[in-house]
Amino acid sequence: MNKQKRTEIFRRLREENPKPVTELSYSSDFELLIAVILSAQATDVGVNKATNKLYPIANTPEAIFALGVDGLKKYIKTIGLFNSKAENVIKTCRALIDRHESQVPQTREELEALPGVGRKTANVVLNTAFGQIAMAVDTHIFRVSNRTGIAPGKNVLDVEKRLIRLVPQEFLLDAHHWLILHGRYTCIARKPRCGACLIEDLCEFKDKRDYI
Structure with a gap:
């Protein structure tokens, strides 16, 4: 061609x-990051149904971390691989709190260092949240x-x-x-x-x- x-x-x-625009529902860089982590091997529709219940209750690294793995699972149990995703999300929230002042980092290296974040997820966040070519x-x-x-x-x-x-x-x-x-x-x-x-x-x- x-x-x-x-x-x-x-x-x-x-x-x-x-x-x-992405079909994932989000209102902050952090909400987008979590939604993309949850979307692996899942549909955007399915993720949105879960986050529409989760985000009104917890939509910051501190708030989701406070839920703990078991607390988070209650909100995302309809999503495929929810057990491992819950663990990764909690670990990612802890990493954001400890290493990034609760902010989503804007470099590929820092994003891919977060649990549950691979190259594809990092590319989505870099492009959609931060307007970078990815x-x-x-x-x-x-x-x-x-x-x-x-x-x-x-x-x-x-x-x-x-x-x-x-x-x-x-x-x-x-x-x-x-x-x-x-x-x-x-x-x-x-x-x-x-x-x-x-x-x-x-x-x-x-x-x-x-x-x-």
Whole structure:
């Protein structure tokens, strides 16, 4: 795929959704961090249902830490892997209190040092909370990047690096939101909705279907 095609793809995605945002509910950098930790192998809808009950009760490192692991589990037990996530969230809250004055750090190294925070989570926080150029490659972005030909790669890190290099600069800040939403609602895994896709004519997928 050439630069002209990529530019037109993102121009159309931007035209359709000029200011894309995450579908996770949050009202602070800390709430976003916790929501993203909880979202691993879970849906945003499921995470929002849990945090909509949790955050009115506890939405600071001190308040969630005070709940303890068992107290936190009561709020997030509907989310997959809630046992290990509860432990990581409590440990992360303690680390934020002890090492970061209860503030979410703004560097990848500091974020990835927090329990339960991997590269993808760090990228989401850096991009969404702090407006830094970062590409959080999840299953949707990995699929869309490979299927369309925008930035094919064998693994998520490969795709991340190629997207950072190949997506035109003017679209980089919001690119991961557009790609996630496109993968979630149009370029879905089993039956991509090619017949309803606004970039179908630019996509290089060889097995297109007219599903809508």
